[in-house]
Amino acid sequence: MTAPPVPTSNRHTARRAIVTGGARGIGAAIATHLAREGAHVAIMDRLPADQTALACGGIAVAVDLTDPADTSRAMAEAIDGLGGLDVLVNSAGIFALSPLLDIDVAAWDAMVDINARATLLTMQSAARQMIAGDGGVIINLASMAAKSGGAMEAHYAASKAAVVALTRAAALEWGPHGIRVNAICPGYVLTEMGAATRTADQVAEWSSRSPLGRLGAPADVAELAAYLASDAASYITGQALNLTGGMVMH
Numbered sequence: 001m002t003a004p005p006v007p008t009s010n011r012h013t014a015r016r017a018i019v020t021g022g023a024r025g026i027g028a029a030i031a032t033h034l035a036r037e038g039a040h041v042a043i044m045d046r047l048p049a050d051q052t053a054l055a056c057g058g059i060a061v062a063v064d065l066t067d068p069a070d071t072s073r074a075m076a077e078a079i080d081g082l083g084g085l086d087v088l089v090n091s092a093g094i095f096a097l098s099p100l101l102d103i104d105v106a107a108w109d110a111m112v113d114i115n116a117r118a119t120l121l122t123m124q125s126a127a128r129q130m131i132a133g134d135g136g137v138i139i140n141l142a143s144m145a146a147k148s149g150g151a152m153e154a155h156y157a158a159s160k161a162a163v164v165a166l167t168r169a170a171a172l173e174w175g176p177h178g179i180r181v182n183a184i185c186p187g188y189v190l191t192e193m194g195a196a197t198r199t200a201d202q203v204a205e206w207s208s209r210s211p212l213g214r215l216g217a218p219a220d221v222a223e224l225a226a227y228l229a230s231d232a233a234s235y236i237t238g239q240a241l242n243l244t245g246g247m248v249m250h
Contacts, residue, residue, distance in 0.1 A: 011230045013038030016082035018075070020065070020122060021092030023049035025191035026141065029218035030089050030225045031056050037226060042078035044122075045092065065092055065118035066110075075125035084133060087229045088126040090119045090140045090163075097152045097197050108155050115159035120166055123181075127174055135178020137229045140167050141221070142183040144244050160185075164240045171238030180237040182228050187244030189216040210245030 017034050021027035022043035031041045031052060041058035043049040049060035059081045063074035079085045094114045098107060119140055130136035145157035146164045167183040174181060188206045207215050224243055227233055242248045 008036045009038070011037050011232070012087075012226070015039045015086040015229070016042075016084050017087035017089065017229070018042045018044060018078045018082070018085060018122075018126070019089045019091055020044045020063075020118070021090075021141075023047040023052050023060075025091075026186070026189060026218045026221045027089070027091035028052045029222040030091060031058065033219075033222035033226045034087070034089075034229065039087065040082055042082050044074050044078055066113050068117075068121055071118055071121045072125060075122055079125070079129055085126055085129045086136045088122060088136070088138045089225055089229075090122055090138070092118065093141060093160075095153070095156055095197075098155070099152060100154045103155050111155040111159045112162070115156070116162040116166070119163055123166065123170055127170070127177075127179060130179050131174070131177045136180075138167075138170065138179065138181040139225050139228050140181070140183045142167070142185045142240055144185050144187040144242070144248050146183075146185055146240065147242070147248055147250065167240060168238050175237055180228075180233070182233075182236060182238070183240040184221060184224055184228070185240050185242050185244070185248070186216055186221050187242075187247045189218060189221060191218060209247045212245045214245065216243060216245060 012034055017039045019027050019031040022031040023045035031043050035041050035056035041056045042061055043053045044061045044063045046064055053060035061074045061078045064070045123138055126138055140163050142163040143160040145153060146160035150157050164183050167181050170181040
């Protein structure tokens with residue numbers, strides 16, 4: 001493991017964190033932010049993550065989250081590489097647009113397998129480790145779509161609503177073991193995911209929906225994730241926090 005970045009604060013010093021989907025986009029921003037605050041980070045992704053892990057002073061673990069056995073294997077490898085686990089951030093996910101009448105079983109299964117089932121499996125692996133230790137924090141990336149729905153993205157919205165439900169159930173069951181579980185529901189955040197499905201006019205229209213007049217950035221999500229993982233958020237659990245610039249207020 002290479003030397004980590006120079007910390008910008010010490011609120012995550014010596015904490016061990018796994019970030020799924022951390023090779024790029026929101027996941028990379030979260031992994032980098034945690035590392036800058038002192039965390040030891042393992043990035044799990046199907047995409048090459050060596051460069052991002054190197055920048056974080058962490059490790060990269062290749063994984064196919066559509067494969068339950070490989071997901072369990074990767075979690076065990078990451079936990080072993082870190083020497084334990086204090087924080088899990090589930091950032092991996094996929095997105096697609098489709099009319100509701102055109103969503104077939106294969107498209108549904110692909111969306112749910114990555115966005116919901118893999119989240120369940122990584123949470124289970126993390127919780128077993130945390131229950132045997134001193135507790136920990138789990139943060140799941142859901143979406144504004146989990147609360148507001150969305151035309152042309154029914155299977156995506158449903159998968160993210162499942163993430164919110166998993167978060168609440170886990171908070172109830174694992175709270176007595178010292179595990180806090182929360183979800184973040186970002187609005188429109190411009191990342192590589194979905195880039196092929198948006199236009200400049202759409203970006204302008206989406207920005208107009210926020211009272212703040214802009215879309216979110218990966219750094220906005222990373223800052224909230226780092227806060228939720230910190231001791232400052234020690235009485236926050238079971239929540240699905242909006243990060244939408246005011247587009248969703250419930």
